[in-house]
Amino acid sequence: MERDHLAFMAERFKLGYYAKGEVLIGPGSAPPDRLFIIKQGVVLGEQDVARTEHDTAFWELGPWESFPLGALLAKRPVASVYRAKEDTFCYELPVGDFRKILHLSEPFHDFCTRRLASLLEQSKHIIQAQYARTTTEQQSMNSPLSAVIRHTPVSCAADTPMVEVLRTMKGHNIGSMIVAGRTASRSASSRCTTSSTGWRWRAST
DSSP: OOHHHHHHHHHHOEEEEEOTTOEEEOOOSSOOSEEEEEEESOEEEEOGGGOOTTOOOSEEEOTTOEEOHHHHHHTOOOSSEEEESSSEEEEEEEHHHHHHHHHHOHHHHHHHHHHHHHHHHHHHHHHHHHHHHHHHHHSOTTSOHHHHOOSOOOEEETTOOHHHHHHHHHHHTOSEEEEEEEOSSSEEEEEEEEETTEEEEEEEO
16 A cells, blocks of 8 residues: 555544453444454454354454455445454544545555455355254254255166266266166166266175
8 A cells, every 4th residue: 555545544543442242343224334453352253144052253353354344345234243352452444534545545445355255255164164064963863864865866777878877977967876777686776986087886785
């Protein structure tokens, strides 16, 4: 950033103090009125979708990280509760000045959009992990197989030409399929798997 733009921000920053457990900002009916930049301490971001029985935080923000960029850029209320994990000091920039410097400074604008994209990607991975963990916990080992299977299994007969098997697997975007049929001596089933190293067959009775 240019020196004049840094001076613009420095002249308008206010220093705020938040005790451990205090909420800095949370969901409401109005968009946030300031940008927070953590000077000292740790801020927890909490969302109901990511809470577990141990009340795990959605994310942690440390010194020189900023928030809530998504809400400020979109001019909407925040969706998370930002809570001080410990005694925390933050530089606070009023929303009007935030929009001015966002327009004046291309590096600052680029930083805000890149930071937002990074947070969105992080949020997606955390939500996916939480969903997978919750789903696994809810599925008992006593659940019927029909309750666990999400899609109809893809299978083929034992005498299906290899080219058709490969075409079917490619069409369904799968790496393996069930091969069922009857040999001369017994009923058998196998699984056909393809990988970067070639074909592999696993047979079972």
